[in-house]
Amino acid sequence: MEAEATHEMFAADGGPEAPAVVVRVPATSANLGSGFDAVGWAVDRYLYAEVRPARETEARGGPPSRFEVVGEVPSDARAEGASLFFRAVEEAFARAGRAAPDLAVRLQSEIPLGKGLGSSAAVIVAGLVAANVLLEGKLSVGELLSLATRLEGHPDNVAPALLGGLVVARAEGEEVSAVRLRLPRVPALLAFVPEVELRTSASRRLLPDAYARETAVAAAGRAALLVAALAAGELEKLPAAFGDGLHEPYRLPHIPGAEELYALCASARPHGCLGCYLSGAGPTIMAVFATPEAREDFRRRFSEHPLAHAFVPEPLALVEEGAVVLARTPRGFSR
Template sequence: MPWLNVRVPASSANLGPGFDSLALALGSYLTITVLPASRFHVVSPLPDGGRNLVEEAMHVVAEATGRSLPSCRVEVASAIPVARGLGSSAAAIVGGLVAANALLGAPLTQRELLHLAWSLEGHGDNVAAALFGGAVLAYGTADHPRAYQIPLRVPLMAVLFIPHAHGYTSEARAVLPHTVSRTVTVATAARCALLTLALTTGQLELLREAMTDELHQPYRARLYPYLPEAIAVACNAGAFGAALSGAGPAVIALTSNERVQQVAFAFREFAAQRDIPADIAVLPVVEHGAQCHVIAERDVEPDTVNP
């Protein structure tokens, strides 16, 4: 019988101007099942960049708490596409942290888990959405992390244009300039405020302007030349707004349930016309972040040693 199950949502960061600070949790999941075994080992078919982030995160919790992980088999499965800008690494990190924390008797608070997740990921937006769910604002540093949920006035659906080609955060950051103008800085701050206003008040007609970005998307369009057109296609089909999802290559369009099919159809037509191999996914913005369901209680001794 499994000891516990953990489920962690995908996420889409930035939402246009909210670079490294705004994100949404989406209804596609990484799942972790922990079962009794004679030794500690993690079975994960989706290592991210050669790193098994679930296992790495679990050992970080053990080190942070001064405890040893029990002998168990950790099985990982994920429906989140890897290296597409949908928070696959954040979900793996948060899943490993939450699973290890539960196995060790929950010695760490959510804020402490956020601190560890931020340190492992390097930025806070995706991990905060994966941990807390909904729309989140993450700011500060790994040493002093802060994350708050942004209340959503009305439900939102995400239609995702997901090219088959991989995108890597390191490459997407490498194309960014080291400095930006005051004009861009002011416009970015204003649009972040407008985006928060739109989400919290339900004035979703503001999202098209609010999700417009000058800070990073024009530069990342060099890697993803279809980006401006994909955004226009989604908005013209009825999406409230659209943006590059995280570091890409996926594009996220936010819409109502009533307009989902027409936006998805427009993305499919666009992919066919531009001959871009891509999947189109429809996902809800989900209220809950990582959830841990303890199936079988067990006593964890602080001095447990893995064989």
Template structure:
């Protein structure tokens, strides 16, 4: 009987304002990937359904999940099965700042490890995922779940997972226009004033302290940023007004999710109204959106076998 492995990987939001390339949180919307080894064939086929259907590569060697599977096998000095089928069921919008590429990397690494006898530790998985992604802020919560704080030291990732209050919801509004990560990074300055660094150091600490103290009305101050949001927000038509609209109807804080174009607002109540207020701003610019009211996923990546 052919064996099928199934991985489910959560969406993630990175930065949460001031925590640039360090803070990340897993969200309750998921991509599912399935791999079935087949010794009767000598190629691995790929099908994609949902987000990216018809646009993501069906070539295993070029598909990001397939590349991550091979990356895991290479790191273990072993080989993947020569034949099989990879199926991706994508629900997370692509190139919108919700960690779709991280799901492919983490999911592919987990599948590649599983089909080669599953020996990678969580630390090894985190290190490999960061090498592929370039930074840990999305891959860490995708692997671990929860709210994560990550740093990189001598090519090793150190990460702390924190619980995220159940009372808080994440309202995400996804404009139809993409902001590719490469473009969002290109607009960032190579140097920033010392005052901006001091500003962000204080804000990220204050954000985490406000969560710990359950002082949710203070979150908006901890989510303010001077390192990336001022440079990226102009790339999102209507973005500034949409964030202001979210705060006006009760959001406890609002910012860009990752590099955008998705916006995220933290709420204790009025989540549908917050989503509607942000969507209305984009609609005034004739920009279509999709909205999701989510919670923090505390479990992170999970893998199982399917008979």
């Protein structure tokens, strides 16, 4: 979780400064249809968090601790981000048996809010990783994953945000088990991002409290096929694996145009579209393709479809690297 390069953050906000700690965390797309709350992969949109000691801001006449977000962000989202980040820092320090210091934090994110691409997971992981730098690496990756899962409520976004790549994870109580898979064949992704937002908390309230046994059995079979097909590089098996009966039937009706987009993806299977799934809790719909060429052909044809006014297609790539430290302080920063 460390990289040699440094990142010139917030140059448009007054020029780059020598950062105390800068952490980069990727966006994530979770569930992959049948892998509900268990499967996710990291994609190439990023959140950057810069963390400085309070004494540096005090020297410039600032408050003892503060939280800034670069760019136009709604005030409620700004407050939520601050709460998540500082909770993550406090949890990490508490696990290490230490009190969290006063910090100045700045975030810059390419990850859209409330779109099902792991924006909250990225904030949590950034807080935990930055805190662990200040703790001089006292917490293991397993401890960071356990804390992140507890804060997020499920591991399918935080695990790939922390570890990178495709991750299958299971949480039971405080114990979180995760396996990161290297894919022999990497599919091409096209995210269809609508204007509407769908908060995870609201999306979860749409789900039933119990399922029929037949539904559960079918879900287990699809999830097993999903992971096996990806691990073996047999992408042609994915159309049968993306189907879901646990969450998508209850969420898709609340996303205008979603069911029509699913039908459009299904009609493009002869042309290399392997299917689509609801990314996380939605509302983004992720289409999966056998090749980048098939993706570009679909995107070109979609631009002339009536649904083009409802969704913005955005090509994404899987990334193997999870959270990384781009810059760090000397020893003793947090003392």
